[in-house]
Amino acid sequence: MNRPTLDRQPTADMSEPINLESWRCDARDFEQEIAKAVVGQERAIRLLTIAVFARGHVLLEGDVGVGKTTLLRAVARALGGAYERIEGTIDLMPSDMIYHTFLNEEGKPRVDPGPVLRHGSDLSVFFFNEINRARPQVHSLLLRLMAERSITAFNKEHYFPNLLVFADRNRIEREETFELPAAARDRFLMEVGIATPTDNTARRDLLFETKFHDVDALISSLREGVIGYRRLNALSKVIQNSIIVSPALESYVLDLWTAVREPAKAGIDITNVDITRLVAGGASPRGMSYLIRAARVQAWLSGRDMVVPEDIREIFSECMAHRIFLAPVYELRRDDIIRSLIRGVFAKVPTP
Structure with a gap:
């Protein structure tokens, strides 16, 4: 595997001047696109938008079935770029994030890149579903990925300059779960609670609007890449300095x-x-x-x-x-x- 580089973004795209007013309009479009898939979560959408433009990772937590995963998938779709997801399970090992081993058609062993390495530096969103079901060893690797946006694999350093880590945690079930260490939690810019909508209109839509019953189709209907994710690092610096x-x-x-x-x-x-x-x-x-x-x-x-x-x-x-x-x-x-x-x-x- 070749080492991903930090300069794969088009030069013209990077050299364009950053207009904060224009980008603010793009941010509003970003929020509106996400709201098409998630109703009654206006505050959560705003907080996630803040995290995206501040280049910070986000942990969602809440009851089962309140739309945490749907919200994160919608954000990833509207953000654009390469997307990967992994399920937190008690038997998940750190190596499962890095590589995948299997027997090919000829019966010979083969090693392919795992979800973290599959897209190289183009990886934009890494979604860790039910993070508290994963072992502490997995949390340790995730901490490196979040803190440095890099990992060491196959004797090389792999960099992910555009990466945001989104995770969700089920706070109802405690069996076969592991509490996140303080160091890992501190790497999340925000922890956002997701609750069942209280507005009757939103509740009615979730129950009776059939488009909300097929999540895959709903996410696919969203416009992909509403904002230019490759320029977000530069934009974030301008915001912080301005x-x-x-x-x-x-x-x-x-x-x-x-x-x-x-x-x-x-x-x-x-x-x-x-x-x-x-x-x-x-x-x-x-x-x-x-x-x-x-x-x-x-x-x-x-x-x-x-x-x-x-x-x-x-x-x-x-x-x-x-x-x-x-x-x-x-x-x-x-x-x-x-x-x-x-x-x-x-x-x-x-x-x-």
């Missing part, structure tokens, strides 16, 4: 960070919680930098050239909640406590 974060907002984010890590000093109180022992760790510099990356994209999508406090609040929970580690005694109540903690942080830290 959207301003004022000194006042910088101070605000630093105060939020301190309050999350030291809630007792911030004066936060949560019922039936020893606030002095609550937070065991987390909210790292990397996590806070991811928060700012996402906030800049949120501001850009909203038509602003400056981040405002509302941008931080809009994506704070999805970017930070999975990076706050609680004392073990509080983990069973994690969801409720984290929500209360974040509400308390926003209530105690003055908004500029």
Whole structure:
């Protein structure tokens, strides 16, 4: 296998100037195309759009049958580029992601590239279905892929400059599952919860509109490659360098960070919680930098050239909640406590 290179994108495509206003229109088209396949999930679509333009990986979690897989498939279709998917199972091994062994027609052993290597540097989306069913050894390889967008295989380094990793997790079933290590969870820009739509119109469509009953046909009906995925890395750099974060907002984010890590000093109180022992760790510099990356994209999508406090609040929970580690005694109540903690942080830290 030849080593994939980083310069396979057409030169003309890369040299075209980046127009942020034009790209914002493309982002709206991207969201509208996804919404054709997934109803009642407007917020989740916006969060995934932010992640795509911030070049961050995303983990979805929710009940069975709420549309997590359909949503991720729709995003991959509208994003374009090579797409691969793997199913998390208890017998999945790291090598299954890299190569596939079998006997050919002549009965001789053959080794073919696995889902990660099959498309080389053209791989745009790698979808890991039910990631919590895979073993820790698989998580370790996935961590390398997410962190460096590269892996070592067949004595070569293979690079995936356009790659985004999407994964979903079933939080209902716990048998034969493995909790993701903190290092792997921290590599996801966001963890996005998907719930059953509450709007009656959306619920009625899901039940009685026949187009939603054949997911394969539904995904195939979407326009492929709504946005130029090969230019997203360059676009992301322009967004990050163009959207301003004022000194006042910088101070605000630093105060939020301190309050999350030291809630007792911030004066936060949560019922039936020893606030002095609550937070065991987390909210790292990397996590806070991811928060700012996402906030800049949120501001850009909203038509602003400056981040405002509302941008931080809009994506704070999805970017930070999975990076706050609680004392073990509080983990069973994690969801409720984290929500209360974040509400308390926003209530105690003055908004500029």
